[in-house]
Amino acid sequence: MGRGLPAAALMGLLLLLYIVVLGTRAVAFLGSGSAVGIAIGVALVVIALVGAWALVREFAFGLRSTRLVRRLGAEGGLLDDDLPRRPSGRVDRTAATAAFDRYRDDATAHPEDWRAWLRLGLAYDASGDRRRARAAVRRAISLSAARP
Structure with a gap:
């Protein structure tokens, strides 16, 4: 829907980088030995896991929706593309x-x-x-x- 695979791949890579950095920080906090450091480390692990879950969920949604759009297109059932467009090419x-x-x-x-x-x-x-x-x-x- 919309922006396509290159934008999704870029955003996925950026989120993956964020998760990796967060994970390394979490390990450092967990190894600190202090109660506050361990608590922060656990919180960072949870945030990293939520981020990873969101990344997988979004890519799965993208793959499934793309598959359905292609299938509908092959059947000739896509929307009529007769709507006026702005100079940018986006639909009015x-x-x-x-x-x-x-x-x-x-x-x-x-x-x-x-x-x-x-x-x-x-x-x-x-x-x-x-x-x-x-x-x-x-x-x-x-x-x-x-x-x-």
């Missing part, structure tokens, strides 16, 4: 929001169809609502796993 949000209703109505009419939910997620993304886009795509992923 006002036009995307106006065209959004048909995708919402389709997902409402077909609540068990992953294709409808994926199109809704792509429409949310085009209109700039990233939170709802991710939620709709997550629903599409879970529906596609249950009903290929």
